Amino acid sequence: MIKELVKGMAFTLKNMLSKPITMQWPEEQKPAPTRHRGRHILHRYDNGMEKCIGCELCAGACPVGCIYVGPAENDPERPVSPGERYAIRYEINLMRCIYCGYCAEACPTEAITLGPRYDLADYRRERLVATKEDLLEAWPGFDKSLADNPLGAGGDQRAQPGRAPGVSPRIAWDRADAIVHEGGELPLPGRSGIPADVPSVAEPAGNEHGGNA
Amino acid sequence: MSASIWTVTVGPDYWWVIVVKAAVILLGLATTAAYLVYAERKIAAHIQLRIGPNRVGPLGLLQPAADAIKLLFKENVAPAGRDRILYLIAPGIAAGAAIFAFAVIPLGGVNTWFGYQFHWNIAHVNVGLLYILGITSLGVYAIFLGGWSSNSKYSLLGALRSSAQLISYEMAVGFALMGTVILAGSLDLEQIVTAQHHVWFVILQPMAFLLYFIGGLAETNRLPFDLPEAETELVAGYHTEYSGLRFGFYFLAEYINMVTVSSIATALFLGGYLPLIPQLDFIPGPLWFLAKAGALLFTMIWIRWTFPRLRYDRLMNLGWKVLLPLGLLNIAVTGAIVAIQAANA
Secondary structure (H helix, E strand, O other): OOOHHHHHHHHHHHHHHHHOOOOOOOOOOOOOOOOOOOEEEEEEOOOOOEEOOOOOHHHHHHOOEEEEEEEEEEEOOOOOOOOEEEEEEEEEEEOOOOOOOHHHHHHHOEEEEEEEOOOOOOOHHHHHHOOOHEOOOOOOOOOOHHHOOOOOOOOOOOOOOOOOOOOOOHHHHHHHHHHOOOOOOOOOOOHHHHHEEEEOOOOOOOOOOOOOO | OOOOHOOOEEEOOOHHHHHHHHHHHHHHHHHHHHHHHHHHHHHHHHHOOOOOOOOOHHOOHHHHHHHHHHHHOOOOOOOOOOOOOHHHHHHHHHHHHHHHHHOOOOOOOOOEEEEEEEEOOOOOOOOOOHHHHHHHHOHHHHHHHHHHHHHHHHHHHHHHHHHHHHHHHHHHHHHHHHHHHHOOOOOOOOHHHHHHOOOOHHHOOOOHHHHHHHHHHHOOOOOOOOOOOOOOOOOOOOOOOOHHHHHHHHHHHHHHHHHHHHHHHHHHHHOOOOOOHHHHHHHHHHHHHHHHHHHHHHHHHHHHHOOOOOOOHHHHHHHHHHHHHHHHHHHHHHHHHHHHHHHHH
């Protein structure tokens, strides 16, 4: 019996002296597998043009209806995407999304894919509706107006495994909160000339998902 | 002859020296208990390949303070129909019984500073061991009164279970300690320590040391004998109905009891404040004492995170059918050897 007791004690002592396997999230992050289906990314072409042409096929393919695409006509002088249209608003309700990847399959231009980011918990439901700024891939030479957008978009997702492009939703929504708090209007994504009546899933009341309060 | 208030003595000591010593011991024990919890969490974490608390302060060192503040501000949920007075004082008895034992434990030898003889204990009692056995057995009252006054069946049953365990193991612990008393020929802790000048009693009384350490684990409700709490399979036991600071007192008492048990074991078996070898004499005695007690505390924590809990009937069997007879045997053999040596001398 004594032998077993000593053996057990030796085992725990050995464990105590070996290196812990704890990963100190969020300071340390485990890189997600290459084909991980985490939060979505909206991609750009190499010249900075957005791949999304606002066709809404992703929204149609989505089994839970969590994608909202607000399409707009491209200005021929300054096109946002190579097609006739582009997505002026692109919102995904991350609380509804089941991360099935059908949107990526449906996309004719490979504009949307599911990315490596998995840390998608928050204290507030509103923050879990990802906007185009959250989702859009950063591009070093992007439009000045987008750079000045307080909702912001920046950072290269390829440089940081485990991190999706752009400002984290937490920071973006904090900024949005601050603007709304001061009585200001939330700036619309990126471009000028957006019609005011474009609906949004992020609207607190009366939207198609929030009617059962 | 003008007697200043500073020269009034209580026993052999000036009263203010006793007050200062008591304050230091009290604060020291509370801090030690708090950091013992931290140490336990850290050691447990590393045994399980985790990191443990590391967010509050550097290396999580302020975690005990955060926990204490949390306990202070927690709501006290008290059951209706409780015995108000007993419910209130039971945690106090627990903490008191744990702290009072420290009055006689010699943390160091006698130092003479400026012609004043400084003893490293609060009270120089010539029956110190008897006092410790008496005071620590009061802890059972805290447990039983706490369980009974809560007016809850879970508390009462838990208290019964704990009392039975503590009373059973008290006998074994008492018998284990008697071996050292026979060898030292005194109940005075300082004399027991000095009697180990040549060889520690852990060498002469290995059986008694093991019996005391095992019994001590049971007395402090430590795994593998933590039946009073058994957090994985039972409601908490005697302190089921306690919350907030009052629960904190029971918690504090438990950890102070750990310190007490390892201090007694240090004094009685590991040579107390005596150095490991005489050549290391230059290191002060209290440091030796703390190092030895710390090693025992580490072992207690280490055991907790290694062994599973004993079944209740096996716990009782171990106490009554193994530890107690072995303790009696140890006394008989030790007594016989000492008597024969005395007759031959």
